[in-house]
Amino acid sequence: MTAVASTTGTADNTSPDSPTVADPVAGTAAANSATDNSATDNSATGPNSASPNSATDRGRRPRLTSLQVFSAVLIAALLFQRPLAQALDGSTVRIAATVFVAVCVQALPFLVLGVVLSGLIAAFVSPAALGRLLPRRPALAVPVAGLAGAVLPGCECASVPVARRLIGQGLPDSAALAFLLAAPAINPVVLVATAVAFPGEPGMVVARFTGSLATAVVMGWLWARFGRPEWIAERVRRRAHPASGGARWWVFLETARHDLVAAGGFLVLGGLTSAVLNVAVPASWVEGLAGHLVLGIVVMALLAVLLALCSEADAFVAASLGSLPLLPRLVFLVVGPAVDVKLFALQSGTFGRGFAIRFAPTTLVVATVCGTVAGLLALGGAR
């Protein structure tokens, strides 16, 4: 039995269709016997090797499929519905649960918009057409891509799948990242919300626009100068299969579905983090900052990261913090759409963890500086 298992294991190594990871022991054994094994076993590992039967064919015990685990979780949750609801009785947990569902429910429509756009780009926009949209020189392409962000109305959740697809279709990384940072911050919906939240302070709208656009452009240029392509997960660059006619719709369907599943889990993770922080960050953080401008800027930048508010709502929250000067509140508005815990989760899920741990902290610093400078210029000093 063991002998059978090891020979078929080696066959797995050479099979192009095998969905499983090769056993490392069998892999070394394959070194001297690979030629004859592959010659004899290729016939056995046809296109059907992806079927569930192949697991048992290989002499392993049948694995628990995720559908079975899934059903078990559902049944358990139904059985324990009452204790589950009772566990949520504490006031803090109950608030966190409501905020968690609220963040998910609020963000999901925007994520769906993002993955639908992503699917449409994959299916209908050729890399060549995309390339013609932007100036060839990266120094110019970055600001143009940043300004293009103004046409995607919505929260940050929509721009992540779109930016991913733009990179997949061959747009320069720096331009796609500038778009990613600019889109949630400078679109008309967000700017109008800011104007409504700060009546009589048109400087806030100007400062928010310039601060956010500057953040996006500086980050794009920084990436063009110092960024390495390998920091972005390889899967992002895998292009959707070129198709024509009716097949394009299958590309659309598969891309949108895949992106939704891939990003959705991370969106939930971000919602969970933001819900926990929402109840964990004490209100006293903001009180007592009134007289400290620099400390206020730092704390408000951190709060923007931790609270992960939707970019259409953050202006109203900032406006309600009346005890603070305008400048720290502006920094809050510039940092929030560029980097927060929800975005970090989405980015690490979409572009890879290696990307997110480099990109997010740099963005935080750049956005804080850009927001401060834009505020000093547009608001006419530290107000």
Place this chain on the structure above:
Amino acid sequence: MRRDTQNVLLVLLGGALIKISATELYLRYVKPANKWYLLTAGVVILALAATSLLRDAWLARGGRPMPGHHSHDHEPHSPWLLLLPVLAIFLVAPPALGADSVQRAAAGNSVAGAAGPSSGEFAPLPAGAAPELRLSDFVARAVWDRAGSLAGRDVTLTGFVVHRGGAAELARLVITCCAADARPMVVRLTDGGAARDLPSGTWLRLRARLLPGSATVADGYTPSVQVLDAEPIPEPVEAYEY
């Protein structure tokens, strides 16, 4: 996670969004305008998943390999997290935020900049003995209105009772996008008799009159009102103000 499991999960997720937007549940989490976004998103998710399930079944019947199976990707575990909101919506459906949230917030009203038109001019109050006012409108007028439209007028306010720092308040939460950005609006109840003794979280509809000289910097822009008449009511469907 396997492809078929992903699709079943997406069906549930789309179903959850459709369920809360078709009922009034969504008002616990987001503002009313989000209803159509939620419904559309739910239908799109459901359609993506259903088409994919049908197509896979059709391909499997023909013995052809399913899309995605040619790659050597590790199937990620992260989609499992999507089960959390699905379970939370179907099994628990957490309630709208209320008195607990107000108690955690800083005292006073944060009205500076948010509600005050710079001109300080408000439209006159609606006619009638005690016109209905949103709590946030009442606070804004009490703080900003130089013409004194509230002076000597009875108004009808709706909110829930909150006890903190020895005072009884009538409060309402205001949201812009979703419950994560909720901020409280409060008025202090004086002279309310029975209304002040009700437990935190009791919803009230009350006829009240602004006490002149309150709602200043000193009291955190919290208007004090004299309660003329209070009637306990069930929690309204629209628990938040927008």
